[in-house]
Amino acid sequence: MSREPFPEVSVPRQPPRARLRSTAAVFTTLSALAATSLITGPSAAEPFFSVPCALKRTAAHHSEGLDTWNAAYPRPARTLDAVMIFLSFPDWTPLSSPDDIAADHFPATSDFFHRASYGRFTLRAHPLRQWIRMPKPSTAYAIRRDWSVEQRTAYLRDALTAADRQVDFSRYDIVYFVADPDAPGVDSDATKVVNLDQPLRADDTDIRRIVTVFERHPPDRLVLAHETGHVFDLPDLYHRPVDGKGDWDTYVGDWDLMGSQFGLAPDLFAWHKWKLGWLGTHQVACVSARKASRLTLEPLGAGPDVPGAGASGSPAFGLGNGTKLAVVRTGTDSAVAFEARGPLGNDRSACRSGILVYRVHSGEASGRGPVEVIDAHPDTEDCWENSVYPPLADAPVALGERFTVPGEDVRVEVDGRTPTGSWTVKITPG
Numbered sequence: 456m457s458r459e460p461f462p463e464v465s466v467p468r469q470p471p472r473a474r475l476r477s478t479a480a481v482f483t484t485l486s487a488l489a490a491t492s493l494i495t496g497p498s499a500a501e502p503f504f505s506v507p508c509a510l511k512r513t514a515a516h517h518s519e520g521l522d523t524w525n526a527a528y529p530r531p532a533r534t535l536d537a538v539m540i541f542l543s544f545p546d547w548t549p550l551s552s553p554d555d556i557a558a559d560h561f562p563a564t565s566d567f568f569h570r571a572s573y574g575r576f577t578l579r580a581h582p583l584r585q586w587i588r589m590p591k592p593s594t595a596y597a598i599r600r601d602w603s604v605e606q607r608t609a610y611l612r613d614a615l616t617a618a619d620r621q622v623d624f625s626r627y628d629i630v631y632f633v634a635d636p637d638a639p640g641v642d643s644d645a646t647k648v649v650n651l652d653q654p655l656r657a658d659d660t661d662i663r664r665i666v667t668v669f670e671r672h673p674p675d676r677l678v679l680a681h682e683t684g685h686v687f688d689l690p691d692l693y694h695r696p697v698d699g700k701g702d703w704d705t706y707v708g709d710w711d712l713m714g715s716q717f718g719l720a721p722d723l724f725a726w727h728k729w730k731l732g733w734l735g736t737h738q739v740a741c742v743s744a745r746k747a748s749r750l751t752l753e754p755l756g757a758g759p760d761v762p763g764a765g766a767s768g769s770p771a772f773g774l775g776n777g778t779k780l781a782v783v784r785t786g787t788d789s790a791v792a793f794e795a796r797g798p799l800g801n802d803r804s805a806c807r808s809g810i811l812v813y814r815v816h817s818g819e820a821s822g823r824g825p826v827e828v829i830d831a832h833p834d835t836e837d838c839w840e841n842s843v844y845p846p847l848a849d850a851p852v853a854l855g856e857r858f859t860v861p862g863e864d865v866r867v868e869v870d871g872r873t874p875t876g877s878w879t880v881k882i883t884p885g
Contacts, residue, residue, distance in 0.1 A: 500512065500523035500524060500525060500526055501523060501524040501526050501530075505522060506736050506739065506741055507741045507784060508739070508741035508742075508782035508783070508784045508790055509521050509522045509729075510522070510784075510788055510789070510790055510815065510817035511523075511787075511788070511817060512525065512817065513788060513817050513818045515817070515818055515819060515820040515821075515825070516690070516820040516821045517685070517688055517689060517690035517691075517820065517821040517825070518690075518817050518818070518820075518825075519690065519726065519730070519815050519816065519817045519819070519825045519826065520788070520817035521726075521729060521730040521817075524732075525688050527663055528663075528686065528687055528688040529628045529629065529686065529687065530687070530731070530732060531568070531572065531576040531578070531687050531731055531732070532575060532576060532731070532732040532733075533576070533577075534576075534577040534578075534579055535576075535577070535578055535579065535628040535629060536579050536581060536626065536627050536628050536629070537578060537579065537580050537581065537627060537628065537629035537630070537631060537683075538581050538582075538583070538622060538624075538626070538627040538629070538630055538631065539553075539557055539560075539580060539581065539582035539583060539631045539633055540583055540587060540614070540618045540622060540630070540631065540632050540633065541553040541556060541582070541583055541585070541586050541587060541633050541635070542586070542587055542588075542589050542614055542617070542632060542633065542634050542635065543586035543587070543588050543589065543635045543638070544588070544589050544591070544592055544593035544634075544635060544638045544640070545588065545589070545590075545591070545592055546592035546593055546594065546638070546639065546640075547592075547593060547635060547637065547638040547639060549586055549635045549637065549638075550637045551635075551636070551637070551672050553582055553583060553584055553585060553586060554582070554584065555672065556633060556636065556672055557580065557582035559670070559672060559673050559674050560580075560674065560679040561580040561582070562580075563677065563680075564578060564580070564677070564679045564680045564683065565577065565578045565579070565580065567677060567680045567712075567721075567801060568680065568683075570722075570756070570758070570800045570801050571722055571723050571728065571733070571800075571801055572728070572731070572733040573733060573758035573759065573775055574758065574759075575732070575733050576731075576733065578629075578683065581626075581627065583621070583622075586635070587614075587617050587618055587621065588617065589613050589614065589617060590613050590617065591609075591613065592640065593634070593635070593638035593639055593640030593641055594639055594640035595609075595640070596609060596610045596640060597640070598610070598634070598640055598641055598642045598645050598669060599642045599644065599645055600642065600644040600645050602645055607649065607667075610667075611632075611649065611665065611667075614632050615655065615657070618632075619657060623658050624657040624658045624660045624662060625657075625658040625659055625660040629666065629683065629686055630662060630664075630665045630666065631665075631666045631668055631679070632665055632666070632667050632668065633668040633670075634667075634668065634669050636669070636670060636671050636672040636674075637672070641669050642669055643669050643670050643671045643674075643675075644669075645667070645669045646667065646668050646669050646670055646678060646682065647666075647667060647682065648664055648665070648666050648667075648682055648685040648686060649664060649665050649666075649667055650663070650664045651663050651664060651665075664685075664686060666679075666682045666683065666685075666686065668682070675716055675717070676716055676717060677712060677716035677717075677721060678716050680712055680716065681712050681713060681716045684712060684713050684723070687731060688730075689713050689723070689727055689730075689731075690713060690820070690821030690822065690825050690826075691713060691714075691821045691822040692706050692707045692711055692713045692714035692824075692825070692826050693706060693707075693714050693715060693822070694706050694822070694824065695822065702844060703715070703843075704718075704843045704844035704847075705844060705847075706824050706826065706827050706828065707813070707826055707827070707828045707847070708828055708842065708843060708844035708846070708847030708848060708850065709721070709805075709806065709838075709842055709843050709844065709847065709848055710724070710796070710811060710813075710828055710847070710850070711723055711724050711727070711826070712801075713727070714843075715843045717843050718843055719802075719804045719805055719806050719838060719841065719842055719843075719848065720796055720801075720802040720804065720805035720806070721801055721802070722755055722756055722796075722800060722801035722802045724792070724794065724813065724826065725739075725755055725779045725780035725792065725794040726780065726782075726792050726813075726815055726826070728755075728779070728780075729780060734779055734780065738776070738777065738778055738779045738780065739778070739779070739780045739781075739782060740778050740780070740781040740782070741782055741784070742781050742782060742783045742882050742884075743884070744783060744784065744785075744865075744884045745884060746884070747881060747882065747883040747884070748781075748881070748882050748883075749870075749879070749880070749881050750778060750781055750879070750880050750881075750882065751777065751778060751873065751877045751878070751879050751880075752777075752778055752779065752780075752781060752793065752794065752795040752810065752877060752878045752879075752880060753775070753777040753778060753779055753795065753876075753877045754795045754796070754797050754799050754876055754877065754878070755779055755794050755795060755796055755799075755800075755802070756796075756797070756798075756799030756800030756801060756802045756803075757775055757799050757800070757876065758775035758800065759775040759776070777877065779794060779795075780792060780793070780794050781793040781794070781880070781882060783863070783865050783882065783884070785814075785863055785865075788816060788817045788818040789814065789815065789816050789817070790814070790815045791812065791813070791814055791815075791829075791860055791863055791865060792812070792813050792814075792815055793810055793811070793812055793867060793880065793882065794810070794811050795808075795809070795810055795811075795877070795878040796808065796809065796810075796811045796851055797809075797876075806837050806838035806842055806848040806849065807837060807838075807848065807849045807850070807851050807853070808851065808853070809831075809851030809852050809853040809854065809856075809869065809878075810851055810852040810867060810869055810878060810880055811828065811850060811851045811852075812828070812829045812831065812850075812851075812852065812858065812860060812867065813826055813827060813828045813829055814826065814827045814829060828847050828850050829850070829860055829861065830846065830847055830849075830850045831849075831850055831851060831852045831853075831856065831858040832849045832850065833846075835849055836848060836849060837849040852867055852869050853869065854869050854871070854872065854878075855869065856868075856869055857869070864884065864885030865882065865883070865884055865885065866882070866883045867880055867881070867882050867883075868880060868881040868882075868883070
């Protein structure tokens with residue numbers, strides 16, 4: 456399972472070496488430091504967006520600010536290569552082949568990102584064809600959700616050392632360590648991204664983060680896409696109850712993969728697509744807080760090669776380069792966003808169609824509510840049989856409705872639909 460309780464734990468590294476075969480002593484020596492070393496983002500940043508409603512990136516883990524790109528993360532605006540390394544253990548003989556397990560995740564993960572990015576990003580997987588044997592039994596690593604730093608360090612140390620004999624890390628942008636799902640010590644709840652406080656060095660290449668996969672076979676739907684989102688600096692959008700009981704999905708419900716990979720409408724928010732470079736500034740409307748604005752918003756899932764239904768059942772081909780996101784700036788680190796959602800692309804199972812409204816806070820860390828969907832129908836719920844959180848399943852503002860955003864004194868009215876399926880809206884400040 457991909458839900459992570461806290462920001463990913465950082466693991467210190469050895470001084471730069473040509474290869475990783477001498478990592479063991481350094482991991483052992485520095486493992487105590489990892490317990491308190493958390494990534495807040497390096498000072499190096501690439502200029503990105505400089506429009507009025509682009510919130511500034513803060514020191515919060517996976518900040519939703521997008522005026523700059525955090526240069527510690529690969530930017531998914533080109534083809535990226537990912538190696539899948541399959542780890543077996545001496546206490547168990549694998550029941551599945553690496554090919555079988557690779558097929559659990561690909562091409563589904565690549566397809567998700569292709570649709571989400573409107574073809575602007577390609578994730579190319581390179582799965583190994585053989586198991587790589589770990590030196591210890593699976594039970595020796597005590598794999599679990601809230602893994603101790605020392606035990607996780609030992610696992611990474613052994614995995615990196617074993618894999619370095621067969622993998623040229625200089626060829627890859629992303630590293631997936633995939634454990635034998637049937638081994639007795641493997642806990643599917645432990646799947647997560649491990650960030651490195653300082654990069655490991657292998658084959659003259661910095662390795663800044665590793666995706667550790669412990670999923671069942673077959674796995675949770677889109678779980679690897681969720682974890683890969685962290686590799687691109689996207690935050691967790693779910694809420695972990697203090698006692699571990701209750702609803703996890705109260706922040707965003709079904710409406711973004713980083714909230715739940717089980718969501719009915721798991722396409723990434725337009726804000727995230729803007730952050731990742733998949734939407735241009737010409738596709739974002741910064742709405743004045745002083746006067747009303749009339750806009751036409753294209754469905755988030757519509758792209759030049761995405762089939763779907765327009766307002767009267769017509770194909771949605773030809774859409775994809777118009778306005779996808781409207782933003783009202785509400786503070787130095789906050790904004791309200793508006794986007795059109797419906798059963799297109801990654802959202803083909805969406806419960807309701809309409810204008811989804813949500814708050815963005817660039818100062819809130821991953822897992823602490825950096826995005827919150829605002830429910831336009833707080834007294835009702837829908838799709839209770841398969842929604843991850845039915846109270847938010849009917850959150851969008853529907854055709855012919857008007858809705859005032861609580862606490863912000865901003866009103867949105869959904870006036871109509873165009874023949875191609877876009878939504879016409881009026882956004883009015885207080």
